[in-house]
Amino acid sequence: xxxxxxxxxxxxxFTPAAILLLAFTHYPTITTxxxxxxxxxxxxxxxxxxxxxxxxxxxxxxxxxKVFVNNMWLAVGTIPTSIGIAIxxxxxxxxxxxxxxxxxxxxxxxxxxPMIAVANIWLFxxxxxxxxxxxxxxxxxxxxxxxxxxxxxxxxxIIVMTVWxxxxxxxxxxxxxxxxxxxxLEEAAKLEGSSRWNYFWRIQFPLLLPTTxxxxxxxxxxxxxxxxxxxxxTKGGPDNxxxxxxxxxxxxxxxxxxxxxxxxxxxFLLALLALTALAQFFFLxxxxxxx
Amino acid sequence: MKKMFTKISYCITVALGISMISSAxxxxxxxxxxxxxxxxxxxxxxxxxxxxxxxxxNPDIEVNAIYSGNYDDTRIKALAxxxxxxxxxxxxxxxxxxxxxxxxxxxxxxxxxxxxxxxxAWLNSFYPSLMENGIAxxxxxxxxxxxxxxxxxxxxxxxxxxxxxxxxPPATWGGLIAAAKALTKxxxxxxxxxxxxxxxxxxxxxxxxxxxxxxxxTSGDKTNFDHPxxxxxxxxxxxxxxxxxxxxxxxxxxxxLRQNFLEGxxxxxxxxxxxxxxxxxxxxxxxxxxxLPAGKRRGTPTGGGNFYIFKDTxxxxxxxxxxxxxxxTSPEQAANWSxxxxxxxxxxxxxxxxxxxxxxxxxxxxxxxRDQLAYATAEFSTYQTSRVKKGLNDAIQAALVGSKTPKEAxxxxxxxxERILKPYR
Numbered sequence: 001x002x003x004x005x006x007x008x009x010x011x012x013x014f015t016p017a018a019i020l021l022l023a024f025t026h027y028p029t030i031t032t033x034x035x036x037x038x039x040x041x042x043x044x045x046x047x048x049x050x051x052x053x054x055x056x057x058x059x060x061x062x063x064x065x066k067v068f069v070n071n072m073w074l075a076v077g078t079i080p081t082s083i084g085i086a087i088x089x090x091x092x093x094x095x096x097x098x099x100x101x102x103x104x105x106x107x108x109x110x111x112x113x114p115m116i117a118v119a120n121i122w123l124f125x126x127x128x129x130x131x132x133x134x135x136x137x138x139x140x141x142x143x144x145x146x147x148x149x150x151x152x153x154x155x156x157x158i159i160v161m162t163v164w165x166x167x168x169x170x171x172x173x174x175x176x177x178x179x180x181x182x183x184x185l186e187e188a189a190k191l192e193g194s195s196r197w198n199y200f201w202r203i204q205f206p207l208l209l210p211t212t213x214x215x216x217x218x219x220x221x222x223x224x225x226x227x228x229x230x231x232x233x234t235k236g237g238p239d240n241x242x243x244x245x246x247x248x249x250x251x252x253x254x255x256x257x258x259x260x261x262x263x264x265x266x267x268f269l270l271a272l273l274a275l276t277a278l279a280q281f282f283f284l285x286x287x288x289x290x291x
Numbered sequence: 292m293k294k295m296f297t298k299i300s301y302c303i304t305v306a307l308g309i310s311m312i313s314s315a316x317x318x319x320x321x322x323x324x325x326x327x328x329x330x331x332x333x334x335x336x337x338x339x340x341x342x343x344x345x346x347x348x349n350p351d352i353e354v355n356a357i358y359s360g361n362y363d364d365t366r367i368k369a370l371a372x373x374x375x376x377x378x379x380x381x382x383x384x385x386x387x388x389x390x391x392x393x394x395x396x397x398x399x400x401x402x403x404x405x406x407x408x409x410x411x412a413w414l415n416s417f418y419p420s421l422m423e424n425g426i427a428x429x430x431x432x433x434x435x436x437x438x439x440x441x442x443x444x445x446x447x448x449x450x451x452x453x454x455x456x457x458x459x460p461p462a463t464w465g466g467l468i469a470a471a472k473a474l475t476k477x478x479x480x481x482x483x484x485x486x487x488x489x490x491x492x493x494x495x496x497x498x499x500x501x502x503x504x505x506x507x508x509t510s511g512d513k514t515n516f517d518h519p520x521x522x523x524x525x526x527x528x529x530x531x532x533x534x535x536x537x538x539x540x541x542x543x544x545x546x547x548l549r550q551n552f553l554e555g556x557x558x559x560x561x562x563x564x565x566x567x568x569x570x571x572x573x574x575x576x577x578x579x580x581x582x583l584p585a586g587k588r589r590g591t592p593t594g595g596g597n598f599y600i601f602k603d604t605x606x607x608x609x610x611x612x613x614x615x616x617x618x619x620t621s622p623e624q625a626a627n628w629s630x631x632x633x634x635x636x637x638x639x640x641x642x643x644x645x646x647x648x649x650x651x652x653x654x655x656x657x658x659x660x661r662d663q664l665a666y667a668t669a670e671f672s673t674y675q676t677s678r679v680k681k682g683l684n685d686a687i688q689a690a691l692v693g694s695k696t697p698k699e700a701x702x703x704x705x706x707x708x709e710r711i712l713k714p715y716r
Contacts, residue, residue: 063685127547128539129479129556144479149489149541151692237489238542238688254367255677257391 029270036263054264064265066240067248070155074244075223077159078166083215085163086170087208091200093171094178104175111168119229122161123148126233148234151241158242161229166222170215177211178204213284220276224269245269319353320611323372326356326383326437327365327596334565337631345618352611362388362596363677373397373603380604381612383596386424387672387680389432390511394674398599400430404609413617417638418661423669425597427511433597434616435637437628439564440591440660440667441498443584447577449474449481449558460581464502464527467559467584471537474558483537485557486528490545492687493671493680494594495561498583499524501590507671507683512715514673516683516705517698520587525690525697527586532691541692563594564660567633571654580656582663589666595634626650635660673708674715682707 036054041047058064093104110118125132126147134144147157181204189199227247230236236243236251245265253262324342328334335358342356359365362385369382384392392398405411417435425433447457453473461467471483486495497507505520515521532540552560553573561583570578583591598616600609618624622640626647629636636642642651642661651658673679686700695703 123544123547124550127544127550129482130547130551130554146539146541146543149539149543149692151541151694232546235489237684238692239685239694241692251677251681255363255681256675257370257395258678 032263032266032270035259036261036267038260040258040260050260054260055268057261058264058268063240063243063248067236067243067245070241070243071224071245073155074159074162075220077156078162078223079216079219081159082163082167082170082219083212085167086174086215089167089171090174090178091204094175107171108168110165111172113165115165115226115228116232118161118165119232122229123233126157148242149238151238154234154238154242158229158233161233162223162226165226166219170219173211173215174208177208181207213280216284217277217280220280221273224273319351320607321353321355322381322608322611322615323355323357323379324381324383324615325359325365325369325372325379327359327362327385328437334632337628341619341624341628342615344624345615348618349611349614352614354615366391369601370395370397373601378601378603380608381598381600381616383436384599386433386435386438386593386595386597387670387676389425389427389597389599390672390674391676392599393427393432397601397603398432399602399604399609400432401434401600402430404600404613410613410617416640417620418635418664420664420667420669421593421635421637424593424672433599434620436596436598436616436620437565437632437634438593438595438597438637439634440593440663441495441561441583442564442567442591442656442659442663443559443561443581444552444566444570445559445579445581446552446555447579449555449576453558457577457579460579461584462582463584464586468531468535468537471531471559472535475537481555482539482557484531484559484561485538485543485548485551486531486561487545487548488542488688488691491594492542493683494592496525496528496683496687497592497668497671498561498590499528499586501592501666501668502583502586502588503527504587506668508673511673512712514679514683514705514708514712516686516701516708522698522701524586525687525701528687529690529693529697533693542688564633564635565595567656567660568631569633571633571656580659582659582666589663591663591667592670593664593667594670629657633657633660635664673712675711679708679711682711 037049037051039048039050039053089107093100093107097103124130128134128146128149129144131147133147138144145153147153185203186199189203194202224244224246227244227250230242230244230247234242236247246269249262249265249269252258252265326338338356338358342354346352346354357368357379359368365382366384366388369379369384372378389398401414405414414431414434421435421438422431425431425435443460445457445460450457450470453470455470455473461470467484473483474481475483488495493507500507500521503520503524505515505518505524507516507521508514531538548557548560548562549566549570551557552562553570553575555576564580567580582589598620600612600616604612619628620637622636622638622644623646625636625638625641626644628634629641629647630650636644636647641647642658647657671680671683682704686695686704689695690697690700
């Protein structure tokens, strides 16, 4: 085959993916960027070019900073915990224990449930006095707590629910990672008299680093992407104590109908996520051992 | 071969002819209507059955009634449909969306749609306080449909247990707090009162402010958040949790409150009348419904959804929409709807129908919302209503959880509202 035909064939194969990417990713991104540079249109006030005004008002908007900080706490609260729990669960269900299939399924169930359904379940878990958590605490003689109605417990409550929801998914990746590790390594470690901890820390964990990198990126993205539960649980309240960037974007765009400001917020979120993903690829990738 | 062609062409001609005739015979006007439901329960079935009755009576009109989530979701869907060029012709939307819908040039006033004297009289057949939210710039933009007020549900069994008279619920704030204190159990197994403060905190607050003698807004471009009476109303609300200990501190979830009441965790709750039928069907105890108590006076905002007709409609579609709206708000249908849900019959004549008057006779709580209309005011609604409302909601929640004082929180909300509303004056 000639080079030119090979080229054409290559481009043809690339076209379907390119069209989808352009139509549903790149084009909306660019229009969003331009929308953020113009004011909103209404019959009273026509659209006009406003430059970076929307970004200026973003940085002077106290609610923006609040949701940003909330989001950072959510990331800090969910990422290490869900990764840690996922590894432990994967190690457990990787062993030949009775009821292994059942256990794997049980761990994975929260991931399969839709987020809205999960939030409805947890809404009643967290309900003061009548909820599961308060009922259990009552048995041990603790007072009921208004989990979602108190600004100091609402974000931790949401973190716990998110970890519960996510850990199962990450477990699957770790389980796959563990099963690619050759059993000879474990036998060799046993022969050498290495402890289980030593084996995990020196052999398994380093070999799982590619998985960890992948999970880390996903967990980070998820902590910004997952907001479905807020619609059911708190609507961002009380007083924005559980509000997150993406939910704030939704409110701005569809409740306040302020497309210009919502676009500016979207561009900010996009830039933040793109930079983080790049950083993770460049810095962590070098330290990660691929086979 | 030739014969076959003739046959085929003959068949095609006949088929075309038939299809033309039949399409002429059923030149239906198609209407798409979105409607929200904010209180749960089996309300979609109630709407579907009214719409089915309408289509049976009007075979020339086809109605697609689409349940579209809560009030915010419904507005988003209706506006998105408008943008996409496949719009709805009419919708039930939040009564307080009127200013925003007008600013978007999305709706027509009913004054421009009614044509006969009979229809003009029809515009005046509803309870005036239910029309308040639908009127702007001297025209009527919304027709009341699923309308409510806030009422106080109370557990009569709990009243008896606490030695209170179950037939005389408190009529003043002082009486309310005293009764709630008697009803609150020290072990935390039963609270005296719960007023929800998520979802629609501004709505509950509208009642408290009104009872203290002040409305939250004077017009679509002027709010009164920092008025001393309004500030005092928020202090009273906060004190119920922090000082009198008759209500849990922090915010109280709108969505689970009904369950709290049904499980006996609170002896009284303030909630929408739209919950009445669900509470009636699920309460395992004797319960009563009372008007909200008076501070300086009684007061409650109205709430709920109005019918709107969209601007982007043909004359036939508007006419058909009017037919549907007139049908759904007619005394008989309004009576059925009220019995099925607990929402109000929207006109005095609805309460004169046999079905609703006998229902009210055997179940007096069904009339409380109507009787309370005498004290009712419009629900909070301004230009940019969602954003102004959000500022107010945040302020209420900040005060209730104690991160700001009521005065601080409301002054900030007022300043923010001023900034937003200035361009509209």
